[in-house]
Each structure stands twice: as structure tokens, then as C-alpha cells.
Amino acid sequence: MVHIPRHRRRAGTPRTSSRTPYDDPYDPHHHLSRPPTSRSSQWILLLAGMGIGYLILPVLLVQNNQQIRLEEVVQRLEERQRASQNPVSFNYASQQHSSPMNMMQSHRDGAATLLRNQEHNGNVVGSDDSRRRTAGPELKSAVDGGGSSLRGDLDRHSEEVDRHQQEDVEVEKTVEMPEKGDDDESDDEAEEEEPVQKSDIQSKPIGLPNSKQNAKEQLSQILTADKQSTELEENDLTDAQRRFVETQKLIASQSIPTSTTPHVMKTPNLPDAKRKKVLVTGGAGFVGSHLVDKLMMEGHEVIVLDNFFTGQRKNIEHWMHHPHFSLVVHDVTEPIMLEVDEIYHLACPASPPHYQYNPVKTIKTSTMGTINMLGLAKRVKAKILLTSTSEIYGDPKVHPQPESYWGNVNTIGPRSCYDEGKRVAETMMYSYKNQNNVDVRVARIFNTFGPRMHPNDGRVVSNFIIQSLQDKPMTIYGEGDQTRSFQYVSDLVDGLHALMNGSYDLPVNLGNPDEYTVKHFAEYIKDITGSKSEISYLKATQDDPTQRKPDISTAKRELGWEPKVTVKEGLQKTIAYFSRVLDESGEIIPTGQDASKPKPKISDIEVQV
């Protein structure tokens, strides 16, 4: 069987199924199967058909026209009735949360209702079901009378109603005159003095042919009620218009620059050839946001990519309205495509309580996140810098630690998710460099502190400062004999910048060799803050490195970099920052040792209960 493609089948295959046997030209008995008709009888049949059609067509047209007109009139009456039953259907009281678009629609509906009411006021009276039902025959007669406008139809309908009402009056005069006496006029006056309530009118039967009520009174009441209803609707419409205009003014006022419009930071205007597009992953974090400041102040275009797990929007909010700044809320564990010249890849929780809180996520961030950024760097031929860590040295046996030291890491301890994650990230950097010629930089960052550290960071500097400023116990984990070397954040940012812009592409230690025992450091901060805090000794944390101090000879030699800010100066700035944070937020309870412990499973809790 030959397969015919779908499009050719459609175009070329004869549609034999719709053909009659008489039409088939390939039928060998084609001429025999056609009905035997002579030419004269064909003419007779044709003329007869035309004659019948000529007679039937006008009848059909008239019937159809009448049907359409009747439907049109009934439809208008139904609309009219709905409007009078619900005269405040477009009242904003029922639409307090309407959008401007809804308000406009409601406004239009209200206007249409009013127009209809005004159009019908003098012609059709009353509003209840009985009136609509009995209006049918009257309208039918109006339609039967044929062909003029709807207003003409309704005028005739009104005349009919008036005529029937007049007849009712005559009937009442003859039948009910003895009971009513001569009070008709006084009743009419009383009606005029007391405005009729719309609800009363609607609940009363309407004056119609054969009704026993006074049709004139009914008509007057209904007209009054309709007038009141129309006035009520007009008031609502005016109110609707007023609200609509107010809303429009409010929207318009917010789009006009005012004194409250956020300030746009001034930055240098670099020529296009010198202005780089720089991606900073983790750019809303403590270190990342300071790096963003430096890059923006140089006049570059900066894209911050952050999932806000530990980053804070307030760290970058001063750049939000700058035309060179973009924020992408994104998790680096997912791929992303951006056009950039350089990538500073910082994204990863760095404080021990944070990175131990969800160790699997920490490993994913270091491994998948770095792979994604390396893939991006490879595709767009961007230079990429990884912020590695002094933790890759583990609990070091060499002191101070040069870059050539391979470290001492427990691969299955609580810190390994971070330590090993960063170690494999370094491995990936040099694999991409060797295999794909990606231009890489690796910084091994030692303990860093400064403004914009998260108050719940849990690291030693922020904990000691927050505790001492509140005169709360300063918590030392273990004996406090372990050592750390602390650098101020601006020195680190300068080092990262120098590394990215230099040509040295092997790992570089960035830290301040100024080394302290944790116990000594606590006393130091207590002195600077003038705190009355006690020193509280808690149990040591597992795998806590006993000593750490960077050998920065490579940074000095290759980058011409060394720290400029003393630990004391840095602490003073950081203490001033946390004083402001405490003023704003009130009491802060720093993150302690237990923060990173896994929460008990629900099943465990149930077992205990």
C-alpha cells in the first residue's frame, strides 16, 4: 500500500463519500443511472418551484421578523425589570475591593441601566412579574400592528394600558362607587403629600385590565416610584464616577516622581568598551553585597543572583532603582542563562549553623551550583571566581596555612558538607579550566566580619558583639583555646577584586593573619563595648578546627594585596552597625550551637508521647 502524506491526502484525494451516484463520472452506467427527465418537464418544474418560493418567502420573512421583534421587546422589558428590581446593582458598596477595570464596567452598566430607565419612563410602568407577564399580549398586538420603532411599539402599548385603565375607572365608578363615596380626590391629594415607598409599590398588584384597583392611582404611584428609583441610581452613578475619578487620580499621582521617589545612587559613566556585565551569585549576602557596592561604584552593570536563604534584600536595596543593577531571585542549583563578562560565584551559606542546617542543600549548592556557573562561564566565555574557604584545610596540621597545604578534613563529619563541597567545587573549577579553557579564579577566604552580617548568623563575631551589646552571657564553645584570624570585609572585597582582575589563576588565601584565641577575642569585644556580660563556657562543637591563620604571601606577591583595616577598627565599625540593628529590631537572641541540629521527626515525638 502506498502511504500518502496527510497534507497530500487532504489536497489530492477525491472526496467520493459526498458524491451522489448521479455525479460519479467514473461510473460506467453514469448515463443510465440519471433519472429520465425531458427538457420541457424540467422547465415546468423550475417555474413551479419559483412560484411556490415567491409565495412562501414573504410569509416566512414576516413571521421571522415578528419573532425577532417580539423577542427584542421582551428582552428589553426583562432588562428593564431587572434594573428596577435591583436599582443599586452597580452600587460600589457591594464592590469595595473592585479593581479600576471592574469599577469602569460597573459604571458603564449603571449608565446603561439609567438610560434604559429614562427611555422607558414615560412608556412602560411598573416593575413586577405580573406586569411583565401581562405586558406580553399588549406587546404582541403592538408587534402585530407592524414595523415601527420600539419606542412606537411601547407608546402604543402605553396607550393600550391607559385605555384599559380608563375602562377600569369606569367599571369602578359603576360597581364600587357606593363604597368609595367622594373620597377619590382627597385620596389623590394624600398620595401626593406622602411619597410612596418603592418597596410598597412593588409589593402591590399592578393596575391592569380587569383589575379592581384604581388604575390611575397605580400609574401615579408607579411613576413616582420609578422617578425615585431613577434619582437613587443617578446618585449612585455620581458616586461611582466620583470614586472612579479619585482612583484614577491616586494611580496617576503615584506614577509621577515626587519627593518620596527612591534616590538613585550616582555612579561613574564608563564608556561601553570598559563597562562590564558582572554576575554576583549570593550578591544579597554579607560579603556579596559589599562586593556589589564596589562593582557598582566602578560603573559596571551588576546582576545579583540570590535565593535569599541567608541573603537580605536590605543589603542591596540602595541599588534597586539604578539602571545598571538587576536582581534575579534564583537558586544556583538550577541552571540559568545570562549574558555576562565576569561571574563572582559566592552563593552558599557560610556560617556553620547555617550550612549544617540543611547539609544536603549545602552540598548541592557547592556542587550543582558551581557546575551551573561553570557551564554558564563556558558558554558565554566569562571569567569566573569561586569563593572557597579556609575550611578546606579542615583541622590543619600546618600552621599558618599556605595554599600548598592539602588539609585535614573529616569526610563524614558535620562540617564536611561545607568543607568537602568547597573542595570538590575547587576541583571542578580546575577541571573546567584544563578541559574547557575556562578562565578561573579561586579565593580561600578566612574568617571575615563587618556590617551586614546577619544578626542570626551564629558566627563568633556577630554572636559576641550582639551578646555584649545586650549585656548577655558571651558563649564560648569549648575551652576557648582554639584560634582564628579575623579580617574586615572591605579588605576581603579588595582582595576578590584584585584576584579577578589579575592574571594569577591558582588558589589564593585571603585573610588577616592577626590571630586570636576565642577566649581572648571575647574579652577584647567586651572591653570595646564596655559590656557587663559574663563569659559562659559551653560544650565544644564537633570537628571544630583548633587553629587557623592564613599564609598570605601568595596574595602579597601575585596581587599586591594585604589587609589594611585593623581588627580593632573593623570591630568598632561592626559594633556601631549592630547597635543600629538592635535599636531597630529590639532584643536579638543570637543563633546558638543547637540551631543546626536536625529537628526531631514527628514519628519520634509520637513515640515519646
Ligand SMILES: O=c1ccn([C@@H]2O[C@H](COP(=O)(O)OP(=O)(O)O[C@H]3OC[C@@H](O)[C@H](O)[C@H]3O)[C@@H](O)[C@H]2O)c(=O)[nH]1
Ligand atoms: O558563639 C560562638 C560562636 C563560635 N564560637 C567559636 O568561634 C570559632 C569561630 O567560629 P565561627 O563560627 O565564627 O567560624 P568558623 O571558623 O568555625 O568557620 C568559618 O570559617 C571560615 C569561613 O569560611 C566560614 O565563614 C566559616 O565556616 C569556633 O571555634 C567556634 O566554636 C564560639 O566560641 N562561640
